[in-house]
Amino acid sequence: MSATPTAQLMDGTGLAQRIVDETAAKTTEITRRTGSSPCLATVLVGEDPASATYVRMKRARCARAGIQSRHVALPATTTTTELVDTLTGLSDDPDVHGILLQHPCGPHIDERAAFEAIAPQKDVDGVTMHSFAAMSFGLPGFVSCTPGGILRLLDAYDVDLTGKHAVVVGRSAILGKPAGMLLLAKDATVTYCHSRTRDLPTIVQEADVLIAAVGRPRLIRGEDIKPGAVVIDAGYNPGNVGDVDFDSALARARLITPVPGGVGPMAIAVLLAQTVEAAANQLGFQPQ
Ligand code: NAP
Numbered sequence: 621m622s623a624t625p626t627a628q629l630m631d632g633t634g635l636a637q638r639i640v641d642e643t644a645a646k647t648t649e650i651t652r653r654t655g656s657s658p659c660l661a662t663v664l665v666g667e668d669p670a671s672a673t674y675v676r677m678k679r680a681r682c683a684r685a686g687i688q689s690r691h692v693a694l695p696a697t698t699t700t701t702e703l704v705d706t707l708t709g710l711s712d713d714p715d716v717h718g719i720l721l722q723h724p725c726g727p728h729i730d731e732r733a734a735f736e737a738i739a740p741q742k743d744v745d746g747v748t749m750h751s752f753a754a755m756s757f758g759l760p761g762f763v764s765c766t767p768g769g770i771l772r773l774l775d776a777y778d779v780d781l782t783g784k785h786a787v788v789v790g791r792s793a794i795l796g797k798p799a800g801m802l803l804l805a806k807d808a809t810v811t812y813c814h815s816r817t818r819d820l821p822t823i824v825q826e827a828d829v830l831i832a833a834v835g836r837p838r839l840i841r842g843e844d845i846k847p848g849a850v851v852i853d854a855g856y857n858p859g860n861v862g863d864v865d866f867d868s869a870l871a872r873a874r875l876i877t878p879v880p881g882g883v884g885p886m887a888i889a890v891l892l893a894q895t896v897e898a899a900a901n902q903l904g905f906q907p908q
Contacts, residue, residue: 627851627873628777629882632769635776636885640685643892647686649907650900658899659688660718660744660891661710665703665725666696675722678888685892690716700730704737711739717899718744720891723794741901744894747794756801762894767799769886770831770852771806777875779850781806785826789813789840789863790833795854799831832863842868851876854883 651657660682662675679689692706703725710716719742725731740750746764754761763771774781786808790796800810808829813820821844824830829850832840837857842865845851851873855863862879869876877883900906 624871627870627876630773630777630852630875630877632773632877632882632884632886635773636769636889639772639886639889639893640681643687643889643896644685646896646900646907650896650903650905651686653907654903654905656715656899656903657686657688658717658896659690659715660720660895661690661692661713661716662720662722663692663694663703663706663710664722665694665698665729668724671722671724675720678720678891681888681892682895685896687892687895696726698729700728700733703729703734707734707737711737711742714902716742717902718742718891718895720745721747723747742898744891744898746798746894752793752798752801755798755805758805762898763802763890764794764798765890765894766795766833766854766883766887767802768890768894769883770799770854771802772890773852773877773883773886774806774829774850777850779829779875781808781829784808784828785811786829786831787811787813787823787827788831788833789817789820789824790831790835790854792833796831796833799833799854803829803831830864834863836863837861838863838865840864840869842870842872845869845872847872848874850874852883853877853879855879856884 664675682689710719719738735747743751743762746762751761755763786803788796788800791812791814804810824844831852833854853862853864
């Protein structure tokens with residue numbers, strides 16, 4: 621009797637730790653050679669507990685990598701103009717090398733206007749139009765962290781994307797859309813799916829590489845995954861549940877990310893790595 625095939629897990633936690641270790645070494649060298657420590661400014665509007673937790677986690681990881689962080693907590697009543705002023709001030713501050721605006725900021729804030737107040741050279745979360753355009757054109761710049769983390773995971777597991785059919789479920793500006801652009805740059809043939817897509821399962825069945833970036837628990841069923849596919853589950857839903865039905869997907873996929881421990885830690889690792897890259901650029905010293 622043959623055993624049920626089981627996918628190999630893609631260890632985002634382990635890979636992220638290696639990236640953070642490399643980043644920490646670069647931070648030490650930059651600080652030693654320039655006398656300035658890389659610094660990430662985090663901006664939080666309001667008191668949403670989940671957003672506050674994300675910011676705390678990111679600052680704690682910064683501290684572990686020797687990166688300074690400066691936290692700006694703004695009240696929920698902050699206007700778009702006030703937020704833009706804060707971000708403009710941080711963009712002009714030579715002691716701040718990267719800026720993270722935790723979002724969502726609340727329905728009364730024009731988030732696009734706020735993001736655009738972040739100077740491109742400090743946009744280490746890759747949220748500005750400048751960063752998106754640079755990424756799409758294959759020019760230097762900072763990528764959106766979660767898609768950047770996904771691409772690093774695929775690379776670490778030697779997933780050859782050339783000519784592969786990559787299906788991205790989700791088209792948000794910070795996740796689905798940039799993930800598709802990065803896959804396209806690696807010569808994958810990319811299909812985007814979204815809430816208006818007809819017959820999602822049929823399209824999913826054709827995916828050599830599946831990126832789930834929706835925010836709907838277990839939307840993707842294992843039975844719809846092509847045998848041997850690479851499955852990246854960026855979804856993070858209450859109860860530590862992804863967008864893919866993990867147990868049934870295990871029997872079909874070749875490689876799969878767990879939730880948690882897959883994409884999440886990679887996104888933070890990319891944020892840290894890009895903060896140190898921004899600091900190196902601004903301080904004029906490139907660590908080895
Ligand atoms: P979002 O802005 O709400 O976008 C969700 C996308 O999914 C939209 O494009 C939406 O389509 C699409 N969608 C919704 N229902 C669908 C359905 N039934 N079938 C197909 N597509 C559907 O969310 P997001 O910010 O991209 O986040 C997506 C997930 O990733 C969430 O679980 C979030 O927690 C997680 N996430 C993880 C990280 C990380 O670092 N690990 C970072 C960011 C987000 P429309 O465009 O048509 O509305």
